[in-house]
Amino acid sequence: MGRSPCCEKIGLKKGPWTPEEDQKLLAYIEEHGHGCWRSLPSKAGLQRCGKSCRLRWTNYLRPDIKRGKFSVQEEQTIIQLHALLGNRWSAIASHLPKRTDNEIKNFWNTHLKKRLAKMGIDPVTHKPRCDALSPADSHVTKASASLSHMAQWESARLEAEARLVREAKLLCFASSSAVSLGASSVSSAAAAASPFQLQLLGSDSSSSHVDLHNESAASSAPAPPPCFDVLRAWQDIWRRGSTRGRGEGQSSRDGKIDLESPTSTLTFSEAVIPEGAMGLGSQHNSSSIAYRCGGEGDVEEEEEVDWKCFPKPMQLFFGSRERTTDGFAAATFPVDSSPLFGTDSVASWLHESVKIGSGSTAASTIAHFGDGFTEMLLNNADEHSSPEDAGGCTHELADAGKPNSENEESRSYWNGIFNLVTSSSASNSSDCVLV
DNA sequence: AAGTCCTGCAACCGCCCCGCC
DNA sequence: CGGCGGGGCGGTTGCAGGACT
Structure with missing residues (x-):
């Protein structure tokens, strides 16, 4: 059981990426796409394992990544989604399209978890801590339950919906219509949207979802x-x-x-x-x-x-x-x-x-x-x-x-x-x- | 100013899932 | 059907830099 790490090979570099390496990776992916990650490093002239390249790309180099401080809105979203989804960082990240799961995970572990704990809320269950509850607080517990x-x-x-969206995306690609382009973009944005959230996919001006929608709208023929x-x-x-x-x-x-x-x-x-x-x-x-x-x-x-x-x-x-x-x-x-x-x-x-x-x-x-x-x-x-x-x-x-x-x-x-x-x-x- | 502690984050590791053969 | 390999995910580590003593 357990596979040997992909970069166990002698000679493969580990640790922080240098600007030169970043440049190589970026240039290669921009020109060829990432393709097979395992073979990418040799093709790109990098002394790294494919996994490391993938990680570097998805967490840092990807052009559609928003870096910097999390907004209050984003913080709220993370907390709320964590309450619903737990430590499913990729699922949470799908609601914050320009943030990576790694970034969200780090932010949670370093900031939000502590903040919730301070508020007397168990960051795991999102319920008020039992030890902090007096009998008078029992109503809070009940409500939380x-x-x-x-x-x-x-x-x-949300899980079921995400699955459906994946299926829908496949179907969309299969039909290869302009409609599918728009719909699939939206679908990805909606990967875990609730039925009540569907409207968000339209024109919510405050949300990053709108970018996706606008992109697809701009690039496609009239779509449903x-x-x-x-x-x-x-x-x-x-x-x-x-x-x-x-x-x-x-x-x-x-x-x-x-x-x-x-x-x-x-x-x-x-x-x-x-x-x-x-x-x-x-x-x-x-x-x-x-x-x-x-x-x-x-x-x-x-x-x-x-x-x-x-x-x-x-x-x-x-x-x-x-x-x-x-x-x-x-x-x-x-x-x-x-x-x-x-x-x-x-x-x-x-x-x-x-x-x-x-x-x-x-x-x-x-x-x-x-x-x-x-x-x-x-x-x-x-x-x-x-x-x-x-x-x-x-x-x-x-x-x-x-x-x-x-x-x-x-x-x-x-x-x-x-x-x-x-x-x-x-x-x-x-x-x-x-x- | 130097040493220590704390914090934030990039990167790694190991496991799992899934598609392919 | 089972093994293999690629890709993805979540947990953890280690380092750099700032804060504190």
């Missing part, structure tokens, strides 16, 4: 809405999900993708979530979801989705949505109480979100998903920990105006994670809107 479940689900979903491939992929996922039984773990090897949380420990018991409160009566096991892509010449896809293959909170959010005349979704929420989520809190925040959403676009609704969801969980936990608080369906909204506790920090932290997953929805409502 709930969100952890969401994170696990999201993580699994950039989100289209990914949306289709998602349809497939959901179609499979809806035609398959629940809880079946499937690998992607045979084309079946398991979207369920692989290590879920949190149970959203049917017993504690009344169907009515979920907006999923027995006749509502399948709900309708529609995509809306593009401004003019919209492409709309409608799909019956079995929401039961999703965690309850997702079902909760999407399960009872209905189409409206303007093409966007409205939602109906039985203002009902749920023992799990606390008295009226679910209905309340959803109701609030939808008020916002119906006033503008569903994107806004989705954009508030994270806020509301976190709010809901934390407030719910509040209710459970302090029964006298229970009852007011508006209390969590009132809470929004009063920074009531240290809970606030944790709340915004987790809000951030969900905002990452959902935020981009709000930034672009023209290209692709999940409705």
Whole structure:
């Protein structure tokens, strides 16, 4: 077991690269492409192993690398993605296209990890440290557990999506059309974007994704809405999900993708979530979801989705949505109480979100998903920990105006994670809107 | 000013995955 | 089907430079 290091050969240089070596490598790759890394060093006249060359190129010489300090935005993204993905640096790096996994890894280890630890957050689990928790903090733990479940689900979903994007890219290349060019660029940018993030691929001015999109837009003939491939992929996922039984773990090897949380420990018991409160009566096991892509010449896809293959909170959010005349979704929420989520809190925040959403676009609704969801969980936990608080369906909204506790920090932290997953929805409502 | 400690980061190492034969 | 090799990934190391004593 274990292969001998590729540069064990005597005479191969190790250690820091000299400017001359960099120049040689750069010149060679610019002229010939890297091709086979193993044979590259000899061809390029370098006394290095191929692996070393590859590393030097990917981590340092590549022209599309952004160097220098990480912006606050990037920091947030890293933290949030780490919460979802763990130490999967390459996956995280795929969200920060101009940063390398190595750079992100280093930055995490040297800065962010310590910062989180200082905040009393376990950098591994992204939960408040147990030893730092008083009994009064138990609500934070509960909320974290709930969100952890969401994170696990999201993580699994991201993986599945990345696989789909890879497949989609292959198909795109096979079809060798201008369309595929644009779509594949976008797909790579979207490698791990959530369905709610798809809009980001359009014209988010604050994100580096936009570069990719613009590049492809500039270099290609009129293409379908950039989100289209990914949306289709998602349809497939959901179609499979809806035609398959629940809880079946499937690998992607045979084309079946398991979207369920692989290590879920949190149970959203049917017993504690009344169907009515979920907006999923027995006749509502399948709900309708529609995509809306593009401004003019919209492409709309409608799909019956079995929401039961999703965690309850997702079902909760999407399960009872209905189409409206303007093409966007409205939602109906039985203002009902749920023992799990606390008295009226679910209905309340959803109701609030939808008020916002119906006033503008569903994107806004989705954009508030994270806020509301976190709010809901934390407030719910509040209710459970302090029964006298229970009852007011508006209390969590009132809470929004009063920074009531240290809970606030944790709340915004987790809000951030969900905002990452959902935020981009709000930034672009023209290209692709999940409705 | 010199020595020590700390920090940041480039590079290495070993393992794993996957395609090819 | 199994072995092999290339490429990729994540963990770790080692060094340079800055901060501190």
